[in-house]
Amino acid sequence: MTSHVTGSTTSSKCGNRVIEIKFFLLQLCILMLACSPAVAAEREESDRVLSLLKAHCSDCHGITNPEAGLCLDNLRVDFADEKLVDTWQRIHEQITLGVMPPEDSSQLSMREVEYLTGWIIQQLRKVGHTPDVWHKLKSPQFGNYVSHEKLFDGSHSGPGSSPPRLWRVSPYVYDEFLNGFGQHLREVTAIHQPFALDTTRGEIADFSAQQFAGEGTLQLLMMNCQTLAEYQTTGVVFRDHESKLRTSKRTPAEFEVILRSHERPTDEVLRAAIAFEFELLLERGASESEYELLGGFFRKAAKVGGNIKALQTMLQAILMKPEAVYRMEIGLGPEDRYGRRRLSPTELAFAIARALTDKGPSEIEVVARNGETKVDLLHLALGGELVETADIQRVVLQILDNNNMSTADYRMFTQDHGIRNTRTLRFFRDFFGYHHAPNVFKDAKRIGFGDRYLTERMVDDADQLVMHIFDRDRDVLNQLLTTDEYFVAYLGSLDHIEKDLHYIKTNRNDANFDFNTKYLQRSEAAGRHPIPIEGPSSRQYVNFYNLDHATWDYPVQQPFKMPVGQRAGILTHPAWLIAWSGNFDNDPIRRGKWIRERLLADTIPD
Structure with missing residues (x-):
């Protein structure tokens, strides 16, 4: 079974x-x-x-x-x-x-x-x-490979939007930020530039997708934050011109209360100190959560190091907040029916300010919608006057008009000569790269004494040419590439020229006084206008333009036409030619690469 x-x-x-x-x-x-x-x-x-x-x-x-x-x-x-x-x-x-x-x-x-x-x-x-x-x-140099047909054939009718981004603070914005602590700061202590751009390739480098705050950036930033915290509290020690030790500081009243007291500060005193630093550095008030966090941070640090060290540590924490490192363009505004988010009022104010100037929005004064009241850009945005596209356009045009480069004095293009907005000139410098000429090492025996000084003069000449063509605002790029009119050692006006020549004639303390006198006498005897520059070694820089410094008749009205067949635009300017050359020889490969990548918007295959 x-x-x-x-x-x-x-x-x-x-x-x-x-x-x-x-x-x-x-x-x-x-x-x-x-x-x-x-x-x-x-x-x-x-x-x-x-x-x-x-x-x-x-x-x-x-x-x-x-x-x-x-x-x-x-x-x-x-x-x-x-x-x-x-x-x-x-x-x-x-x-x-x-x-x-x-x-x-x-x-x-x-x-x-x-x-x-x-x-x-x-x-x-x-x-x-x-x-x-x-x-x-995703790299900027490949931007021209976007399909033009798809861009303009109407097949993409919207809705359009841009991805969120964090834009690292530019070195120019950081310099402007440091100026808020006073000019004396840089004179008494070393402040390093943590946001330096890679300009070695002579190209525009300040793109959000390319710049990040890496380890090196953050280390320098922390060193600066420590110095700034000391400068605002106990002060920084330095040696004066007599080698005597001095202390320099800029301590606000809100901090003095904490520094002088042996007792722990009250919540009210701490909030006042935090509020001051937020307004100074971040151009906004602190939130309740930030007050609580930083207040607790101070009290913990005070138990170990006392009020002074605790205050310095708290200030460093504020100085290291993400807003001090990145410009936020995340989109914190309300969401529309397509799921898109506009920039919040604060984001928008900073985006406009940083795009058009190196200042913060609280430092830029604009006229309100009523056409009468003047208010800073940040408060205008917080007041709801940057909601409509028309309002944004009105404010942007207003800022551009207030910073019109055409009011600049052509004598020199530096902060000391009345330029309110350097962004225009900076763009052309970054695009053409001619301002790197002083960084190219050249044979000192052939060029002579003061070669960096000479190349800096050439850069000044190129700046004047660029801004002259820009101010005329007619066919700018074509004129920049084809003009045969240059500025050379131009001082801006006949009045400036006569003043400098008078100084050269009367400055007997100059080691080159005898040489200068003989040069002026020969020029005037021959009916030529002398070059208004002291010293033969300084005047010889005009030789780079194929002009003989000893016999050249200096034009008092500039720009002037160069000899026929010798110069054609910025790409034959000595500043550009030197900038795009090697240390010892000309470099047609680098120049050709620049033309292919900049003028033709192409790339060199890998």
């Missing part, structure tokens, strides 16, 4: 397994039948991609001498192979950037480009990759 039951059970199990296997095979067959159309479609897409590439690219990438070592005849659709993934990445980049096929070959249509790039992206994602070129396209 037992044996019969066991055999029956075994037979039953075997029968069930057979049924399960048959059912599994049936499901597998159904699945294979269902997948076969998808597999066929995928194979068809792969064949289409390969045929498109061969049709348009086989001339250059055939089996015989393929360019860049890329042969499309042997190309396979196997994204599991890392080497092939690299090949497909290269293909995707070339098609995306419009480099392949070359101009003299049959071109892919816009639909074919979208199909090819879309297919490659899809295959890359299947194996956990994203296109390498996407990272490049």
